[in-house]
Amino acid sequence: MIKVKNLHKSFDGTEVLKGINTSFEPGQTSLIIGQSGSGKTVFLKCLLGLHKPTKGDIYFNDKTYNDFTKTKKSLLRKNMGMVFQGGALFDSMTVYENVMFPLRMFTKMTKAEMDNRVTEVLDRVNLSNANDKFPSEISGGMQKRVSIARAIVNKPKFLFCDEPNSGLDPNTATIIDQLILEITKENNITTVVNTHDMNSVFEIGEKIVYLQGGIIEWEGNNKIIHNADNKDLISFVYSSNLFKKVRVAQQKGY
């Protein structure tokens, strides 16, 4: 569970986040959406502890970063998995080595234990045949699956995904969305996804936070978004003719 209380973040006196209050539940995929420059990345970086809030607090199971000693902060970070926008795989390492990397860095597992865990997660993301391949030898969708495997190999309690579908075709994007949703449920992870992908909003938007100008303008889920009374949100989500038709269908209860 993550609770965000009155979160502010400024850079050189310019306020980017202007008092965010929200929470993210375990076992649920929560999406942060909003126009370019609305503060999504800054918000995600605050959650990850990469930006220190100017004001306000973020609670991870009732503890804030401020409550923690250096050792406990690194323990918390160990409990966080991150899927980066571009995948951020190490080009010089095989798929297997990429996924093993966090275990080598953060645990004292034996080689046999690491082998078991890496095999388990690669199997989970349907990549058991790609162990010896390098990132340049696999498709973008497979790279994203490796990135997800690497993010969950340490059994994190919190999973953060920055634009996990960028650069993927719609079919592959749906597979990645479903994988994130399933892994969230199977492991009861608190998952927060930063996305521009409106398909994801409808597919996995169990909670949706709409940021505009550094504040939350609307919050809800994919079952009620078609009835939102926020004009900016509606024109943002249902911008294409196809999605306008989706909204009409949703309002008719299809």
Ligand SMILES: Nc1ncnc2c1ncn2[C@@H]1O[C@H](COP(=O)(O)OP(=O)(O)OP(=O)(O)O)[C@@H](O)[C@H]1O
């Ligand atoms: N390190 C920084 N220093 C100064 N300003 C920053 C910094 N990081 C972000 N900003 C500013 O904060 C604002 C919000 O940026 P942010 O990257 O969070 O937007 P975003 O919603 O993620 O946009 P996009 O969808 O295009 O990625 C922008 O005006 C940006 O210039």
